[in-house]
Structure formats: structure tokens, C-alpha cells
Amino acid sequence: MKLFQPLTIRSMTLPNRLVVPAMVTRLSGEDGFVNNDIRDRYMRFAKGGAGLVVLEAMAVHGSRSGPLLRLSGDEFMAGLRDLCAGMHDIGPGRVVPQIIHFLKIARSGWRQKVEDLSIAEIHAIPHAYAAAAERSVRCGFDGVELHMAHAYTLSSFLSRLNRRRDDYGGTLERRLRLPVEVVVAVRAAVGDQYPIGVRFDGEECIKGGYTVAEAQLIAYRLVRAGVDYVSISAGGKFEDAVPRAGEPLYPYTGYSGDRCMPGKSWPDGANRYLPAGIKSFLRKQGVAAPVIATGKINTPELAEEILGAGDADLIGMARPLLADPDWPRKVQAGRFDKVIRCCYANVCKARDERFQTVACFLWPKGSKQAPDSEDIVPPQWDRQLAASTQQGRVSLKWSAATDNEGVYGYDIWRAVGGEKFERIDAIPVPVTTYHDTATIKGLAYRYFVQAYDLAGNRSERSFVVEARVES
Ligand SMILES: Cc1cc2nc3c(=O)[nH]c(=O)nc-3n(C[C@H](O)[C@H](O)[C@H](O)COP(=O)(O)O)c2cc1C
Incomplete structure (x- = not known):
């Protein structure tokens, strides 16, 4: 199967094409340190055999937030270093952290926009990313992924709704200016061989937002600036989020949120046309950077079909691997029939929204982690x-x-x-x-x-x- 063929990205060789894309767990405290629950969650993903595990978004700066990991200071490194070493010991896959910068939001519904940032505040952002990326190297991670998707700072600069009137807004090249400065600063901090990935939206999925037509150009520009892989997400924006009295806006409550985490009503592989469009454009320009497809991809047949058609080089599975982290090793052993299959009820998403521990609807009630059993005796019944x-x-x-x-x-x-x-x-x-x-x-x-x-x-x-x- 193509799914189990290795892929090399600069200094990192992935043993297979399956990726756990970043998925906030809400298991950390607001202090941002790795704790035992976080460790258990990621050890479980690593043991399950995915080729690449992307650790949930962690902050590059000190701004307050709900429960979120941090890589904004050296004090956060010990826990992450231990976690990374443990994951390398227990599973075959490689491990990268996703690093994020976000703007302020308030319970009143107010949110800071890219237009509100001073030039000095903008100039601090590449430094913060570069410092966090350099910590990623020192933690032993195999690469680093820059979060430029959804509702967060760099995505909002890329957005067609970025209304800045200076060099950081307006034309596409200007909207790309800060993201490119971040890539250049990160490359300078991590050296030539360290893999840098970017996650960004292939389509904003909001009125007036960009579509795959501009996403192709964004991917090309970011790769030319020094990025080694692109991971394609969709939507997840503040612009169409549904306000709730007394709660900060959650960017996955509107239509763009549905497009980011397509629920039951969406067809399988709902967003595959985005990585497909981006990859074909990159290849026509002679750019070989691998492309990750994600979004309701859940069977080996579909994953294989996407890889075989050349629509992506790697397959991201967030909710399916939350439901069953052993998906990769079960499928590699020819046992898809033993996979616990996600039903896209989006209870995980609802829990994330409420800052509750992200857990799967299918897990035994109250569990913080997926069950781990090697039992081979199937259930019995009268089949009625x-x-x-x-x-x-x-x-x-x-x-x-x-x-x-x-x-x-x-x-x-x-x-x-x-x-x-x-x-x-x-x-x-x-x-x-x-x-x-x-x-x-x-x-x-x-x-x-x-x-x-x-x-x-x-x-x-x-x-x-x-x-x-x-x-
Ligand atoms: C609970 C939850 C948390 C998520 N956190 C992140 C995140 O930190 N960074 C990110 O880029 N995407 C995040 N995502 C989006 C997923 O990575 C993925 O793109 C989305 O769930 C669609 O893929 P799937 O159909 O395989 O679940 C999150 C998704 C869920 C359900």
C-alpha cells in the first residue's frame, strides 16, 4: 500500500504516510506545561504507529489563553523534551510541535484584529516564532509546524479580509509579508536541514474569503520562502462564528467551522479538492514539497485512492485517530475490521469549545484516553x-x-x-x-x-x- 511507504522531508524520514494533525486536547493547564495526561495522550498516538504526530498548537508568546501548551520560554522545554523522547522510544513515527500566535479575545465578544497591531507588535512576531522553533530543535523534535490556518494571527494576515492599509495588507504579496517574514526568521533559527511545515487554509470558507485559487499562490510563496511541507486545512474563522453571551467567540461554530471539522452530514473526503488543487499547481511550477490532505478521510480505501490519484502525499486523520489511535498499526496488519471508527458526532469539538478535556464520544464514559486492549475474543450475541x-x-x-x-x-x-x-x-x-x-x-x-x-x-x-x- 502507498499508505505505508516512507517519505523523507529534509532530515526527517516518515515511516508511513499517516499524519495525526494538530488537535488541541485541553489536557494542559493554563500554565502551559506538559503533564501526565498530555503525555499519555501523545504516547498513545505514537504507539499507534502514525508516521507523523503533530503536537497540538502551542503558544510562541506569553498572552493569556485557556488551557494551552506553550513553547514561549525555556522553562517549557523539559516536559516537551521528555515527551518527545518517550514518543520516539515507543513508536516508529516522527514528532513535530505546531506553534501558534493568536490575538486577544474577550468574553464581551471583542476581539483584536490584525488592523489593531502596531508595527512594533508585528515585528515581534517573527522573533517569537523563531525562538520557539529554535527551542523545538533543542527539545529533540524532528521538525516544526507553523500554524497559519483558521482564526489565528498569521491566517488573519493571509486572509482576504485583512484590511490593513500598509505593507502588511491589501495585495496578496502584502498579506503574505508577515507569514513570509516568519518563515525566513524560523529558517535562520533552525538551520538548513530542519524540516519546517506550514498549516494553512486551502479555502477560508467565509464570504469574501480566499479560495483554492489564491491558496495555490500562498503555498508556492511559502515554499519558496523556505517551507518543506504544506498541511491543508479549511475554514475555522471568527468572521462567521456564532456569538454566545458571556463567552469568547469560538471560531468553529459557523459554516467555516463545519468546513474545518466536517460533521456527519458531509461526504467523506469533503475537502480533498483543496490539497489536490494546491499540489497540482506546485508540481506544475516544479515544486516538490509534500502536501497533507485532511478532512473526513477515514478508510484505507479512501486514503489510498487520494494518494494514488496524486491529490496529496500524506493523509491527516484527526478525529479518526482520536477515536482509535491504533488505526495505523491495525490497518498495516490488514485489520481495518478491528478499527473503532469515528462517527463524526463532533463531541470532541464541542468539548474543545467549552475548554473541557477533548475526548471521543465513543470512548467509555469519563475516559481521558482511548482504551488500550489486546484482547482477541469478539462479542457474542443472538444477532436479533x-x-x-x-x-x-x-x-x-x-x-x-x-x-x-x-x-x-x-x-x-x-x-x-x-x-x-x-x-x-x-x-x-x-x-x-x-x-x-x-x-x-x-x-x-x-x-x-x-x-x-x-x-x-x-x-x-x-x-x-x-x-x-x-x-
Ligand atoms: C478537538 C479538535 C482540536 C483541534 N485542534 C487543532 C489545532 O490545534 N491545530 C490545527 O491546525 N487544527 C486543529 N484541529 C483540526 C484538525 O487538525 C483537523 O484538521 C480537522 O479535525 C479535520 O480533520 P478530521 O476530519 O480528520 O478530523 C482540531 C480539531 C479538533 C476536532
Whole structure:
């Protein structure tokens, strides 16, 4: 499989093409230091076998924030150095921190904009990034990723809604000025061989925002300035965030937030046209920098198809690897059937918004980490499944399965008309019912349910039931 072929980026060789993109955990305190929970989370990702683990966004400056890691001073290095060494020991992958600069926001709804920054404040930003990147080298990280996506400072400079009237706004070249200064300063701080990645939006997904047409040029300019890989995200902006009284704006509540973390209603691979457009432009310009695609990519078939089509060089999976950090090693062993599969309920996102520990909806209630089990005994059950239709929806009910370690959840599979079965959702125990509201009259729907345990062992399938919606 192409997914398990290595890839070299300057001094860093990734053993495979799977990336854990940065995902804030809210496990750190506001002090910004690595603690045991953070350590457990990332050791688990490393052990799962991803080729590259990007540690969650950590601040390059001292501004106050909610719970967030920091790389803004030498005092933060010891914990990060230990974590990095532990991850190198336990897994085959490489490790880079994502480093971020953000502007101020207040509970009143006020937020600082790029137009509010003085030239002196702007000039301090490349220095802060360079100092944090140099700490990244000293911590033993294999590279560093610069956060230029979503609602944060560098992304807001790149934005078409950057309204500065000086050399840092207006034309695309001027919007790129600060991001390019950051790249140049970071390169000077880390030397020629150290990999520098950038994460930025392939599309802002807001009214008046840039699209892939400008993202291609942004990627080209950043690579020419010294960047070694580009990781393509989407949206996640303040401009369309939904205000909530007494709460600071959360940039993932509007349409652009949906585009950043596409939920259940979005098709698989929803954003793949962004890395595809950027990569094809870069290659036509003779630029070989690897491109990371992310956004509802969740099966080996889809990942392989994206790599095979040349739409990306690396596959990012955030929520799927939160649901099951062992996805890489299970798939490499040919056991995708043992993967606990994300159902895109976006409970992780909702928890992030509330500054609560980011956990997966599918994990056992109250867990801070994904379960870790090597058990091989699958759940047992009588396979009974009943379907009824009422008020235009199909309701399923099944009898509970049993397992030596405990049943963990159920996958729901559906076939529409004569089509093949697709997994449409997952339900954690103890629930044994499911309501399908995405149904229309005139088609027959077939369903089966399958139980899984903590290790992802699947039970036999339930009997298949058929339902028709009448009104
Ligand atoms: C809880 C949570 C926290 C996130 N934190 C970050 C972050 O710190 N930096 C970043 O670039 N993206 C962040 N993201 C976005 C993800 O990296 C990823 O782009 C997004 O979830 C879509 O990928 P997926 O469909 O594989 O989950 C976060 C996503 C989630 C769900």
C-alpha cells in the first residue's frame, strides 16, 4: 500500500504516510506545561504507529489563553523534551510541535484584529516564532509546524479580509509579508536541514474569503520562502462564528467551522479538492514539497485512492485517530475490521469549545484516553435486530451483546435500494436503539448492526432487516 511507504522531508524520514494533525486536547493547564495526561495522550498516538504526530498548537508568546501548551520560554522545554523522547522510544513515527500566535479575545465578544497591531507588535512576531522553533530543535523534535490556518494571527494576515492599509495588507504579496517574514526568521533559527511545515487554509470558507485559487499562490510563496511541507486545512474563522453571551467567540461554530471539522452530514473526503488543487499547481511550477490532505478521510480505501490519484502525499486523520489511535498499526496488519471508527458526532469539538478535556464520544464514559486492549475474543450475541417505521423515520432495536472485557459499541450499516452496505453511524453502549431520519419514501432500506469490544473485535453481523418509509 502507498499508505505505508516512507517519505523523507529534509532530515526527517516518515515511516508511513499517516499524519495525526494538530488537535488541541485541553489536557494542559493554563500554565502551559506538559503533564501526565498530555503525555499519555501523545504516547498513545505514537504507539499507534502514525508516521507523523503533530503536537497540538502551542503558544510562541506569553498572552493569556485557556488551557494551552506553550513553547514561549525555556522553562517549557523539559516536559516537551521528555515527551518527545518517550514518543520516539515507543513508536516508529516522527514528532513535530505546531506553534501558534493568536490575538486577544474577550468574553464581551471583542476581539483584536490584525488592523489593531502596531508595527512594533508585528515585528515581534517573527522573533517569537523563531525562538520557539529554535527551542523545538533543542527539545529533540524532528521538525516544526507553523500554524497559519483558521482564526489565528498569521491566517488573519493571509486572509482576504485583512484590511490593513500598509505593507502588511491589501495585495496578496502584502498579506503574505508577515507569514513570509516568519518563515525566513524560523529558517535562520533552525538551520538548513530542519524540516519546517506550514498549516494553512486551502479555502477560508467565509464570504469574501480566499479560495483554492489564491491558496495555490500562498503555498508556492511559502515554499519558496523556505517551507518543506504544506498541511491543508479549511475554514475555522471568527468572521462567521456564532456569538454566545458571556463567552469568547469560538471560531468553529459557523459554516467555516463545519468546513474545518466536517460533521456527519458531509461526504467523506469533503475537502480533498483543496490539497489536490494546491499540489497540482506546485508540481506544475516544479515544486516538490509534500502536501497533507485532511478532512473526513477515514478508510484505507479512501486514503489510498487520494494518494494514488496524486491529490496529496500524506493523509491527516484527526478525529479518526482520536477515536482509535491504533488505526495505523491495525490497518498495516490488514485489520481495518478491528478499527473503532469515528462517527463524526463532533463531541470532541464541542468539548474543545467549552475548554473541557477533548475526548471521543465513543470512548467509555469519563475516559481521558482511548482504551488500550489486546484482547482477541469478539462479542457474542443472538444477532436479533428489529426495524419499525414511524413518522417517516426508521427505528432499529437490537438485543445487547456480551463480551469478556465489555462491549464498547455498535456500528450501524445501511444499504439504500440495491446499493451496497455502508456504515452510517456508531452508537456507544449501553444504547441498543437507533433512529434513521435520513430516509425518503419509495426506497427500501436494509440494515444490520455489529457489536465491537474495546480492542475493536467485531461480533458476527446481526440478521439483516428491511424497512420502507411510507409517509
Ligand atoms: C478537538 C479538535 C482540536 C483541534 N485542534 C487543532 C489545532 O490545534 N491545530 C490545527 O491546525 N487544527 C486543529 N484541529 C483540526 C484538525 O487538525 C483537523 O484538521 C480537522 O479535525 C479535520 O480533520 P478530521 O476530519 O480528520 O478530523 C482540531 C480539531 C479538533 C476536532
